[in-house]
Amino acid sequence: MTAPADNKPLLDVRGLTIEIDTRRGPAVIVDGINLTVGKGETVGVVGESGCGKSLTMLSLVRLLPNKIRVKSGTAEFAGRDLLKMSKSELRQVRGGKIGFVFQDPMTSLNPVMRIGDQLCEPLIYHRNMSKADARERAIELLRLVGIPGPEQRIEAYPHELSGGMRQRVMIAIGLACDPELLIADEPTTALDVTIQAQIVDLVKDLRKKLNMSVVWITHDLALIAGLVDRVAVLYAGTVVEDAPVNELFARPTHPYTRGLLASIPKLSDERASRLSSIGGTPPEPGRRPKGCPFAPRCALAESVCHERVPVLEPVAGSTGHRVACFVAQRQMMEAA
Amino acid sequence: MTITPVILSSTVADDEPPVSLWRDAWHRLLRNKLAVAGLAVVILLAFVAVFGPWLTPYDFLTQDLNARNQAPSLAHLFGTDDLGRDVFSRVVYGTRTAFVVAIVVTAIAVVIGVALGAMAGFFGGMFDRIVMWFTDMTMSVPNLLLVVVINASLKTPITAWMEARYQATLNPFYRETIWVDFLLVFGSMALISWPPYARLVRAQVLSIRGRPYVTAARALGLTNRLILMRYIVPNAIGPLIVSVSAGLGTAMVLESAFSFLGVGVNPPTPSWGNMISDGLRVWQHYPHLLAAPAAVLGLATVAFSFLGDGLNDALNPRGSK
Amino acid sequence: MAAEPLIKVENLVKHFVVRLGAFGERGATVYAVDDVNFDIFAGETLSLVGESGCGKSTTGFTLLNLQKATSGKVLFQGENIVSLDEKRMRPYRRELQIVFQDPYSTLNPRMTIGEVVGEPILFHKLATKAELPERVSRLLADVGLPARFAQRYPHELSGGQRQRVAIARALACEPKFIVCDEAISALDVSVQAQIINLLLDLQEKYGLTYLFIAHDLAVVRHISTRVGVMYLGRMAELASREQLFSNPLHPYTKALLSAVPEADPELEKTRQRQILTGDVPSPLAPPAGCRFHTRCPIAMDKCKAVVPEWREVVPGHHVACHAVEQGAAG
Ligand SMILES: Nc1ncnc2c1ncn2[C@@H]1O[C@H](COP(=O)(O)OP(=O)(O)OP(=O)(O)O)[C@@H](O)[C@H]1O
Ligand SMILES: Nc1ncnc2c1ncn2[C@@H]1O[C@H](COP(=O)(O)OP(=O)(O)O)[C@@H](O)[C@H]1O
Ligand code: SF4
Ligand code: SF4
Ligand SMILES: [Mg+2]
Ligand SMILES: [Mg+2]
Numbered sequence A: 001m002t003a004p005a006d007n008k009p010l011l012d013v014r015g016l017t018i019e020i021d022t023r024r025g026p027a028v029i030v031d032g033i034n035l036t037v038g039k040g041e042t043v044g045v046v047g048e049s050g051c052g053k054s055l056t057m058l059s060l061v062r063l064l065p066n067k068i069r070v071k072s073g074t075a076e077f078a079g080r081d082l083l084k085m086s087k088s089e090l091r092q093v094r095g096g097k098i099g100f101v102f103q104d105p106m107t108s109l110n111p112v113m114r115i116g117d118q119l120c121e122p123l124i125y126h127r128n129m130s131k132a133d134a135r136e137r138a139i140e141l142l143r144l145v146g147i148p149g150p151e152q153r154i155e156a157y158p159h160e161l162s163g164g165m166r167q168r169v170m171i172a173i174g175l176a177c178d179p180e181l182l183i184a185d186e187p188t189t190a191l192d193v194t195i196q197a198q199i200v201d202l203v204k205d206l207r208k209k210l211n212m213s214v215v216w217i218t219h220d221l222a223l224i225a226g227l228v229d230r231v232a233v234l235y236a237g238t239v240v241e242d243a244p245v246n247e248l249f250a251r252p253t254h255p256y257t258r259g260l261l262a263s264i265p266k267l268s269d270e271r272a273s274r275l276s277s278i279g280g281t282p283p284e285p286g287r288r289p290k291g292c293p294f295a296p297r298c299a300l301a302e303s304v305c306h307e308r309v310p311v312l313e314p315v316a317g318s319t320g321h322r323v324a325c326f327v328a329q330r331q332m333m334e335a336a
Numbered sequence B: 001m002t003i004t005p006v007i008l009s010s011t012v013a014d015d016e017p018p019v020s021l022w023r024d025a026w027h028r029l030l031r032n033k034l035a036v037a038g039l040a041v042v043i044l045l046a047f048v049a050v051f052g053p054w055l056t057p058y059d060f061l062t063q064d065l066n067a068r069n070q071a072p073s074l075a076h077l078f079g080t081d082d083l084g085r086d087v088f089s090r091v092v093y094g095t096r097t098a099f100v101v102a103i104v105v106t107a108i109a110v111v112i113g114v115a116l117g118a119m120a121g122f123f124g125g126m127f128d129r130i131v132m133w134f135t136d137m138t139m140s141v142p143n144l145l146l147v148v149v150i151n152a153s154l155k156t157p158i159t160a161w162m163e164a165r166y167q168a169t170l171n172p173f174y175r176e177t178i179w180v181d182f183l184l185v186f187g188s189m190a191l192i193s194w195p196p197y198a199r200l201v202r203a204q205v206l207s208i209r210g211r212p213y214v215t216a217a218r219a220l221g222l223t224n225r226l227i228l229m230r231y232i233v234p235n236a237i238g239p240l241i242v243s244v245s246a247g248l249g250t251a252m253v254l255e256s257a258f259s260f261l262g263v264g265v266n267p268p269t270p271s272w273g274n275m276i277s278d279g280l281r282v283w284q285h286y287p288h289l290l291a292a293p294a295a296v297l298g299l300a301t302v303a304f305s306f307l308g309d310g311l312n313d314a315l316n317p318r319g320s321k
Numbered sequence C: 001m002a003a004e005p006l007i008k009v010e011n012l013v014k015h016f017v018v019r020l021g022a023f024g025e026r027g028a029t030v031y032a033v034d035d036v037n038f039d040i041f042a043g044e045t046l047s048l049v050g051e052s053g054c055g056k057s058t059t060g061f062t063l064l065n066l067q068k069a070t071s072g073k074v075l076f077q078g079e080n081i082v083s084l085d086e087k088r089m090r091p092y093r094r095e096l097q098i099v100f101q102d103p104y105s106t107l108n109p110r111m112t113i114g115e116v117v118g119e120p121i122l123f124h125k126l127a128t129k130a131e132l133p134e135r136v137s138r139l140l141a142d143v144g145l146p147a148r149f150a151q152r153y154p155h156e157l158s159g160g161q162r163q164r165v166a167i168a169r170a171l172a173c174e175p176k177f178i179v180c181d182e183a184i185s186a187l188d189v190s191v192q193a194q195i196i197n198l199l200l201d202l203q204e205k206y207g208l209t210y211l212f213i214a215h216d217l218a219v220v221r222h223i224s225t226r227v228g229v230m231y232l233g234r235m236a237e238l239a240s241r242e243q244l245f246s247n248p249l250h251p252y253t254k255a256l257l258s259a260v261p262e263a264d265p266e267l268e269k270t271r272q273r274q275i276l277t278g279d280v281p282s283p284l285a286p287p288a289g290c291r292f293h294t295r296c297p298i299a300m301d302k303c304k305a306v307v308p309e310w311r312e313v314v315p316g317h318h319v320a321c322h323a324v325e326q327g328a329a330g
Helices: A053-060 A088-091 A115-127 A133-145 A163-175 A193-210 A221-225 A245-250 A255-262 A302-307 A326-335 B021-030 B033-057 B085-123 B125-140 B142-167 B178-209 B212-219 B224-261 B270-282 B287-314 C056-063 C086-095 C113-123 C130-140 C146-150 C157-171 C189-206 C217-224 C241-248 C251-259 C267-271 C301-305
Strands: A011-022 A025-037 A040-044 A069-075 A098-101 A181-185 A213-218 A230-235 A237-244 C007-020 C026-040 C044-050 C071-076 C096-099 C177-183 C209-213 C226-233 C234-240 C311-314 C317-319
Touching: A011 A053, A025 A040, A025 A053, A025 A069, A040 A053, A040 A221, A053 A069, A053 A213, A053 C177, A069 C189, A088 A193, A098 A163, A115 A133, A115 A163, A115 A221, A115 C209, A133 A163, A133 A221, A163 A181, A163 A193, A181 A193, A193 A213, A193 C251, A213 A221, A221 A245, A221 C267, A230 A245, A230 A255, A230 B224, A237 A245, A237 A255, A255 C189, A302 A326, B021 B287, B033 B085, B033 B287, B085 B178, B085 B270, B085 B287, B125 B178, B142 B178, B178 B224, B212 B224, B212 C086, B212 C096, B224 B270, B224 B287, B270 B287, C007 C056, C026 C056, C026 C234, C044 C056, C044 C217, C056 C177, C056 C209, C096 C157, C113 C130, C113 C146, C113 C157, C130 C157, C157 C189, C189 C217, C209 C217, C226 C241, C226 C251, C234 C241, C234 C251
Parallel strands: A040 A213, A040 A230, A098 A181, A181 A213, C044 C209, C044 C226, C096 C177, C177 C209
Antiparallel strands: A011 A025, A011 A069, A230 A237, C007 C026, C007 C071, C226 C234, C234 C317, C311 C317
16 A cells, blocks of 8 residues: 555655746756655556656656757665666666656557567567567467457557557557566557556556566546555646645545645536536646746645645644645644 | 636747747747858849849940950959950849749749639549549659750741731831740749649648648638638748748749750840850850850859848747747 | 436447548448437436547537437427427527537637627627626626637636636526536546536526546546436436446446546555456447447357347336346346
8 A cells, every 4th residue: 555664765856846948048848856766556646737757757868869968966766866876787688677758659660561560679679588488478469458359459550559559559668678667658548438447457456467667657537546555646747745645535625636636526516516626727838937837726825835846744733744845844743 | 796817827928029930930030040141142033133234334136346255354253255245244134033933934924823723623523533633644744855845836827927017017026036035034034933832732732731720720621721820821831931931942843944045045145054055055265155044043043042041940930949 | 206307318329430441431330329319308417428530529419409310319399309400409509408518619700709709699689788797797797707808819817717707608598408518528637627516506597407528436426316328329327317327237337437546545545446458449340239248348149249228127216227127236
């Protein structure tokens, strides 16, 4: 359930700051993110579109697009800083120890290569397998992710598969080399709910079998409720709250988290009752407010919120729950 | 019941004036150095084309048989030709010819191309197939061949007819064969220039026709004419501007090529093309006669193409986000 | 429920003929909407749910005669509107409006917000030029935008703000009925609730009727009066919101409901999911008989051959499944 509190975390991201070149000069889009993932732990990273979820994960394997770069911070993976590794070390990590599943399966699979060849590539490269062994393993992987008739499907091109099958192939590629960490970036956003349920089930199952750590990126709070051990809530490029999943849903503390949870319609709601909503919209990169990034939309904002940036600090009276909010921290102190 | 106003986010700062897409594009264009250079050259040439005749020291027809084939000097910046005419003045006047031809031809081609392309894309069906058949046909015949054929088959009958009219009426208008030249040049060049515009506009319209804002306009019950004029054409116009800018340069080259082949603007009206073709015959002895018009033609086409590229980037907001 | 429906959809069919192969040498038919029947009552919100490509949007489009129906009827005020040409359709256009999913392409980028909202008012002569600014401000206020937005261009607005403008444009013709085609699906989670509230407020204020097309069942459960479930171009089940969510009868509806995650870790841990196997078949080659039989956990032999009939098994509860008994309680 909660993180095995034993030794060091598998992934330890500290003060990660990413900036982008704009017309008006460099603008910070990810601002000092801290994130840890323990061995065997599943962490959900939640946030709205454009808050920096994908960029954070891409920066870990140094795949940031042009004009976007890491400005500062460290990202230790099994004790080694991913951001400072040599190119050859990095290649061992990419697709080997860290598996990736991207947001859009159609654009991340190579349309002119058979899926079998795409699956075999990392096996031959990272595991030095022979072609025949790699093929054997590829079939096994396709079977593992629940693709019927893997012996035939291995010859298929991506466009011959449905969206759900393509996403499963992506997961199979991510899993190919028994990664210690699987990073899944909105792997089900493009899929239908019934297919989403299949994929979620699959990952839950595999995680247990292979004792992997998983980072699951999504904008759907409901989706991760039954899937992850811990949740980090991102807003405008910063982690605003970080807590064990039960704790987060039972005691959401940051005004943004509370707003998000309240805006999801509940089973118990009257029909057509007013949903509580958060006014306004998230800031665009380069137009971040000076103090707390949520301040312009926050009902609790005080003058200090517009001046200083709150940092992630433990919430009084609970373990492993941290929040970046002046007012919430004060209220919890008073309550405790 | 009240509706709570949205708390405005930082998307639009309150004090910022609204920016239209065109203004935005203009600012992006100004940041592109090559495009600005192209624009400056185009403006300069346009200025020369309009005011040139008042700026030049000599008339383009004045012959000075004592000063034939002179090398460039202070008196004659680009030298003189075999009839002792000032080459600088002739190049300047040629600019006017080039612009007139380019603008008239492009304007005709754009009007035909946009009208046919927009309707083909919007209405589709039989009309579309006929228009596309015409464009394909026109594009598959080599340009110069078409022009030569048109000229050869039309010029003689028209001049003969005009001569006959002159004999009958003695109206001096029928002796002005220069109009026939221009008519044939404009006409045949426009005829070979419209298909690419029609294709471009048709493709644009096809892609815009399916956008939700067009469907929304249909759902509002707006007439086809309104939808075409207010929704489709304005959104198709960006790429059109780009290709018109490049097309003006192409038209100038085309005019020169025609003149060079002797089917274009006829002497003594100066055009860069006929100057180049005259200069080519004697380039070993008097290279300036070739170099001056050729350089100006080159400059003009490069300027138009830089401007076209710049416009392309500027009108494409996603490209520079 | 009111006796006379506002809109009556009878045997609506929409097939698309598509060209396949590298040279378009093969023709094929997409069975996008196949023999769909339902009524929409004044003042209600009827939702259509189902997986992507099952024909929800196509139903909405053909219903508004924005795409020509292959066959079938849509009766509005006694007139079969799908048989009308554009000119005779025009008076009805005013009363039947639509709001789209993608906030980025729903507004003409070359028109100011004022022009976008003002155009239908002038076109349908609902106000004079002099009254227009006042009308536009009032509409913008209705959707919670300040009047000075009238001078802005769409690219200066956020997604949620654009969606508000799209709603204001639909309202400008003073319609009776609005199709909301995934109108909130592309918005940020925190903005979705704002727009849902807005739609509900406007419904109350102007007595609007909605056809709400969505795939988010939590939202659908929140705002609908009745819900229709579609699968591969056919209607599987249609019932009031209470009946559908508490007593789903069709096996597909049951699977769909069990697949929806709830924002509650405790509940999720104990919840029994019914995971469907297999993929959604292609609408180019829908299975014979019941279209769900390739994934249905209780499919019988009959299901492979015979199309299940669309029946009202309990008053107000329609379903198309061989396994559901007449008068069934689930
Ligand atoms: N290639 C790029 N060029 C310019 N800006 C970019 C690029 N990629 C991302 N951004 C910007 O960086 C910010 C963070 O983007 P990111 O893709 O990480 O968001 P996200 O949280 O994954 O969102 P989503 O839920 O839409 O996937 C956004 O404002 C986005 O517009
Ligand atoms: N213009 C079209 N041409 C061909 N096929 C289409 C067209 N529009 C929709 N379809 C097909 O019809 C089916 C139903 O589409 P749609 O109504 O958009 O689904 P939904 O809105 O439920 O996701 C899909 O298979 C889709 O690919
Ligand atoms: S720090 Fe202030 S503005 Fe930020 S979330 Fe907390 S109360 Fe709101
Ligand atoms: S008709 Fe048969 S296959 Fe279709 S849903 Fe009912 S039981 Fe399943
Ligand atoms: Mg992303
Ligand atoms: Mg749709």
